[in-house]
Amino acid sequence: ESYKSDIVIIGAGGAGMTAAIEAKDAGANVIVLEKMAYAGGNTVRAKGGLNASETKPQKSLGIEDSVQTFIDDTMKGGKEINDLSLVTYLAQNSSAAIDWLLGIGMDVNGVVAAAGASKPRMHRPVDGSSIGNVLVSVLTKNLEDRGIDILYQTEATELIVENNAVTGVKAKDAKGNELTFNADAVIVAAGGFGANEEMYASYRPDIKGFITTNHAGATGDGIRMSEKIGAALVDMEQIQTHPTVEQTTNEVISDSVRGIGAILVNEKGVRFTNEMLTRDVLSANILAQPGKYAYIIFDQNLRNNMKAIEEMVEKGIVTEGKTLEELSATLKVDAAAMTKTLATWNKAVADKKDAEFGRDTGMDASLEMAPYYAVKVAPGVHHTMGGIKINTNTEVLDTKGAVIKGLYAAGEVTGGVHGANRLGGNAVADITVFGRQAGKQAAQFALANG
Numbered sequence: 001e002s003y004k005s006d007i008v009i010i011g012a013g014g015a016g017m018t019a020a021i022e023a024k025d026a027g028a029n030v031i032v033l034e035k036m037a038y039a040g041g042n043t044v045r046a047k048g049g050l051n052a053s054e055t056k057p058q059k060s061l062g063i064e065d066s067v068q069t070f071i072d073d074t075m076k077g078g079k080e081i082n083d084l085s086l087v088t089y090l091a092q093n094s095s096a097a098i099d100w101l102l103g104i105g106m107d108v109n110g111v112v113a114a115a116g117a118s119k120p121r122m123h124r125p126v127d128g129s130s131i132g133n134v135l136v137s138v139l140t141k142n143l144e145d146r147g148i149d150i151l152y153q154t155e156a157t158e159l160i161v162e163n164n165a166v167t168g169v170k171a172k173d174a175k176g177n178e179l180t181f182n183a184d185a186v187i188v189a190a191g192g193f194g195a196n197e198e199m200y201a202s203y204r205p206d207i208k209g210f211i212t213t214n215h216a217g218a219t220g221d222g223i224r225m226s227e228k229i230g231a232a233l234v235d236m237e238q239i240q241t242h243p244t245v246e247q248t249t250n251e252v253i254s255d256s257v258r259g260i261g262a263i264l265v266n267e268k269g270v271r272f273t274n275e276m277l278t279r280d281v282l283s284a285n286i287l288a289q290p291g292k293y294a295y296i297i298f299d300q301n302l303r304n305n306m307k308a309i310e311e312m313v314e315k316g317i318v319t320e321g322k323t324l325e326e327l328s329a330t331l332k333v334d335a336a337a338m339t340k341t342l343a344t345w346n347k348a349v350a351d352k353k354d355a356e357f358g359r360d361t362g363m364d365a366s367l368e369m370a371p372y373y374a375v376k377v378a379p380g381v382h383h384t385m386g387g388i389k390i391n392t393n394t395e396v397l398d399t400k401g402a403v404i405k406g407l408y409a410a411g412e413v414t415g416g417v418h419g420a421n422r423l424g425g426n427a428v429a430d431i432t433v434f435g436r437q438a439g440k441q442a443a444q445f446a447l448a449n450g
């Protein structure tokens with residue numbers, strides 16, 4: 001079977017759906033291919049918000065921020081290997097992205113501080129909901145309102161190239177039937193490869209065997225397809241791990257649980273690290289423990305003070321003990337060692353001095369209110385920062401730096417924006433700013449060349 005449209009978009013995550021809306025509003029007709037039975041990809045899992053500077057919500061909250069500070073923070077966070085032109089474009093267009101989101105019915109009026117940002121610039125719903133869920137439902141509704149079709153369980157397999165330009169996509173449907181989608185422009189928005197162990201271990205043998213926080217569809221198809229027709233790839237070995245992932249549900253245990261006072265112990269019941277170190281260092285320290293895992297330990301006082309902990313309890317991933325002895329017995333950890341660890345820690349909190357590991361933040365609460373709780377955690381693959389090389393028009397570049405005609409890419413499938421380390425809040429900023437640009441640029445190209 002074959003189809004024809006101005007634009008074909010591969011992937012109905014945040015970047016793909018954003019591009020679809022912009023392309024349609026620019027006058028192009030659009031088909032979106034989604035290999036899973038659902039939209040949202042990794043985007044729906046985004047917890048925080050999106051970073052943006054010099055925005056209306058910031059101004060109404062009296063927050064002074066600048067595009068330049070946003071650029072500087074992002075470059076510093078990425079260890080300065082980010083593509084400066086992409087980072088600059090991201091920051092310069094972030095305020096307009098907030099206006100656009102507000103315009104399509106998305107609440108991004110809340111602004112909070114986040115790691116690596118020198119000003120509060122993470123925008124999210126005012127009630128503090130995780131952004132991913134809300135964003136995906138707003139985007140999906142906007143596609144419906146515009147009559148844009150998402151073909152689910154339709155997996156793109158190949159880009160079609162004619163006369164040095166991309167002119168469509170080959171795909172297969174749920175029954176394995178081959179489909180051909182002819183178009184004047186193609187946008188690759190198929191996300192990263194954090195769920196493809198063979199692929200991430202090939203770039204990073206040291207993370208072989210890690211579980212992933214990603215959805216099952218994050219298998220790197222878009223990167224492979226583009227590479228096959230000559231696209232350049234950048235920073236493929238830059239893969240962000242999250243240190244504290246529950247290993248049976250792949251649920252991320254937020255950094256903020258340690259931030260309000262939880263500690264980490266190993267299977268012997270002893271602390272082994274400053275729990276507030278950066279994600280990469282903490283991941284390595286956990287992997288150096290026997291069994292390559294750790295327990296996050298907290299008490300009823302922390303549970304009383306954090307909604308996220310209550311959500312963890314509801315998900316059934318928290319082990320509870322009426323006493324420290326009972327918790328230790330359930331975990332099969334030496335109770336005497338555990339008792340000594342908590343006594344030492346509580347003294348460190350009281351003295352405001354962690355003589356063992358030099359922790360100096362997240363020490364406002366001692367752990368002494370029963371019941372006690374534990375979650376077994378180990379590092380997991382979280383975000384793949386590398387991917388397809390693009391310019392600020394989201395045009396895909398080949399290995400010689402030339403534009404591949406008719407091919408655009410946006411979102412986690414691309415590389416360069418985050419460098420060696422992505423700041424929280426920059427993934428949703430990336431998909432919104434560059435998703436919009438891809439939709440506009442592809443529409444312009446398709447309408448001029450169709």
Ligand code: ADP
Binds near residue numbers: 010157221
């Ligand atoms: P981003 O944040 O960059 O938008 P997401 O992970 O949210 O990335 O979305 C990417 C989407 O692309 C996912 O819904 C995923 O299932 C889809 N996808 C991945 N590979 C293919 C493919 N070969 N064909 C169609 N859709 C795909």
